[in-house]
Amino acid sequence: MAGDALIEMRGVNKHFGELHVLQDIDLTVGRGEVVVIIGPSGSGKSTLCRAVNRLETIESGTIELDGRPLPDEGRALAQLRADVGMVFQSFNLFAHKTVLENIMLAPVKVRRKKKDEAARRARELLDRVGLASQADKYPAQLSGGQQQRVAIARALAMDPKVLLFDEPTSALDPEMINEVLEVMRQLARDGMTMVVVTHEMGFARSAANRVVFMADGRVVEDRTPEEFFTAPRSERAKDFLSKIL
Numbered sequence: 282m283a284g285d286a287l288i289e290m291r292g293v294n295k296h297f298g299e300l301h302v303l304q305d306i307d308l309t310v311g312r313g314e315v316v317v318i319i320g321p322s323g324s325g326k327s328t329l330c331r332a333v334n335r336l337e338t339i340e341s342g343t344i345e346l347d348g349r350p351l352p353d354e355g356r357a358l359a360q361l362r363a364d365v366g367m368v369f370q371s372f373n374l375f376a377h378k379t380v381l382e383n384i385m386l387a388p389v390k391v392r393r394k395k396k397d398e399a400a401r402r403a404r405e406l407l408d409r410v411g412l413a414s415q416a417d418k419y420p421a422q423l424s425g426g427q428q429q430r431v432a433i434a435r436a437l438a439m440d441p442k443v444l445l446f447d448e449p450t451s452a453l454d455p456e457m458i459n460e461v462l463e464v465m466r467q468l469a470r471d472g473m474t475m476v477v478v479t480h481e482m483g484f485a486r487s488a489a490n491r492v493v494f495m496a497d498g499r500v501v502e503d504r505t506p507e508e509f510f511t512a513p514r515s516e517r518a519k520d521f522l523s524k525i526l
């Protein structure tokens with residue numbers, strides 16, 4: 282993996298006022314790897330994800346995507362945002378557009394794809410997330426789990442190099458969590474590079490190549506799921522696991 286890092290963070294620091302939200306973060310995500318980030322609320326997980334597609338700026342350190350420093354602005358920044366797909370807790374689909382139109386929108390506007398080509402690709406992606414029959418529905422006609430699967434298809438439509446998931450199942454009713462995790466597992470099997478912030482420990486165990494445990498803005502542990510769950514080293518991780526498992 283060492284020679285083929287897709288995301289490389291070195292000595293990354295960020296404050297929000299007095300709060301040192303990212304503290305000397307070193308993190309490498311290899312091509313095709315699935316890295317699950319876990320940790321208590323407020324530990325900096327979302328900020329770390331947002332820094333990777335420059336929704337947040339950093340104060341020191343470096344972040345490289347595919348061997349290049351993140352761009353500051355302009356077309357290069359738009360390209361970065363296309364290369365780093367994000368799936369959030371809230372799906373943010375456009376309510377007045379159909380499922381198909383939601384997926385086509387960015388490829389047509391940002392990637393300048395032709396409409397029929399974008400529609401063809403959108404149908405392919407809907408099929409991949411198990412929603413081929415829902416193309417002409419509006420988001421409100423779908424369940425939460427289905428809407429999140431549309432959001433995943435929408436992110437995939439930009440052909441991203443990496444997908445970042447920030448608590449993608451936290452807003453879902455329990456019976457819908459698995460259908461979303463199953464789509465994510467399939468993406469992982471297909472070789473998609475993924476960074477996943479989640480409290481779903483079953484997913485972390487079964488799908489992650491590495492588990493990164495964060496606390497107070499630091500990476501406290503960065504190990505295989507096997508090592509992490511059977512023998513956490515830090516008191517913070519032991520304490521965290523005892524509360525959620």
Ligand code: ADP
Pocket residue numbers: 297300302320321322323324325326327328329
């Ligand atoms: P996590 O995702 O692990 O719960 P976050 O990255 O969202 O943590 O937040 C880390 C800390 O930074 C929290 O204490 C949060 O309140 C604070 N924070 C996040 N975003 C902002 C912001 N825009 N301005 C000020 N503080 C923020």
Ligand code: MG
Pocket residue numbers: 326327328447
């Ligand atoms: Mg968060």
